[in-house]
Amino acid sequence: MDTTQLLRGVLDLAVLAVVEREDGYGYDVLRRLRNGGLAEVGDASVYGTLRRLYAAGALTSYVVPSEEGPHRKYYGITPAGRDQLESQAKDWAAFSAAVSGLLPHTSGARA
Template sequence: MDRSQLLKGLLDIIVLRVLDNEDGYGYEILHRLRKAGFDDLGDASVYGTLRRLYRAGYLSTYVQPSESGPHRKYYSLTEPGRKYLREMRDAWEDVSTKMRHLFDVPKKG
């Protein structure tokens, strides 16, 4: 089954959640996502989501020097980003509860 459409709809909450506890730069964010089991997410999708969330004001950026190469652009949640993440989490929990209920309802016939 192609889960890409489902993941595409969840990309905002996934990326924001990964940045909720700790800022990160692109490659590091991808690594955290892979570690969390999101191997199906394409690099371009994640980078595009970071840019979109930044343009929406949910993320801010800053540059840090790197000892192992070029400077890195770090992403950090803004206060509107934290609020958006809370709203998305509430929506996710609501939908998740309803879906669990639907799957627990016995089939007729």
């Protein structure tokens, strides 16, 4: 199954969830999403989502100097971002339950 469209629909939720656990810079957020099972998420999609969520007031940002290269821009979640995360998590749970209810339930064995 091509998960590109599914991922596009839940990327805001996934990014907010990752940043809510711990602030992170762009590549760190991308790495945590991929380690969490979203291996197909693209770099540009994550960076664009971070910028969009920041512009919408769901994320805050701050710069941390790095001795190993350029300074890193970290993102943290705002109260508005927490509200958005909670709302989208409820929507996702309801949607996921509805789709799961439509699927045939099998124990893995086929006749």
